[in-house]
């Protein structure tokens with residue numbers, strides 16, 4: 001079963017695109033130079049993020065968890081002409097790598113990279129957003145939801161990665177992270193302010209639209 005899923009994933013990746021050359025280079029560098037390259041969104045999810053962003057054309061977007069800026073640059077593809085994407089990275093070394101990747105991209109003028117804990121930086125960003133991508137600390141997702149839901153404009157998207165947590169989220173007593181991700185999924189399901197779909201893509205991608 002796992003083999004079939006991998007095969008279908010590879011096929012889906014091979015017929016999705018196009019992928020800009022600079023993103024292929026970031027993917028290569030992430031595998032060469034970081035110890036956890038699997039944290040990067042990767043090609044298929046990256047194309048989905050790009051497509052969703054292009055549908056929304058955000059004036060203001062937010063990402064929590066920049067890593068090497070792969071998803072950052074996928075999301076940036078959809079920004080409105082004068083749109084700005086704020087991205088927050090808590091680890092200074094990763095932020096330095098992200099900064100280099102962003103500076104070499106066509107979107108360097110539209111991306112603001114913030115270095116520090118998202119919980120401290122968020123209150124310093126007094127904006128509403130058309131698109132938010134949660135991909136930082138998973139334990140924080142329910143708190144980020146409460147902090148951000150009223151700051152997402154009607155019709156805007158709230159996307160969250162890893163919500164199935166390697167299959168552990170739906171099971172009982174599989175650890176603190178799975179428990180918090182389960183709480184996040186449940187919060188959205190029960191909230192009349194959003195409509196939500198959870199895609200079993202990779203580690204689980206939640207896509208919610210603010211009504």
Ligand SMILES: C[S@@+](CC[C@H](N)C(=O)[O-])C[C@H]1O[C@@H](n2cnc3c(N)ncnc32)[C@H](O)[C@@H]1O
Pocket residue numbers: 039040041042064065066067068069070071072088089090091094116117118119135136137140
């Ligand atoms: C899964 S990676 C992000 C991957 C990236 N969004 C992508 O798709 O290519 C998660 C990142 O979030 C950062 N992070 C974790 N907790 C954070 C926090 N509280 N504030 C800011 N960044 C955080 C980690 O250092 C890590 O680089």
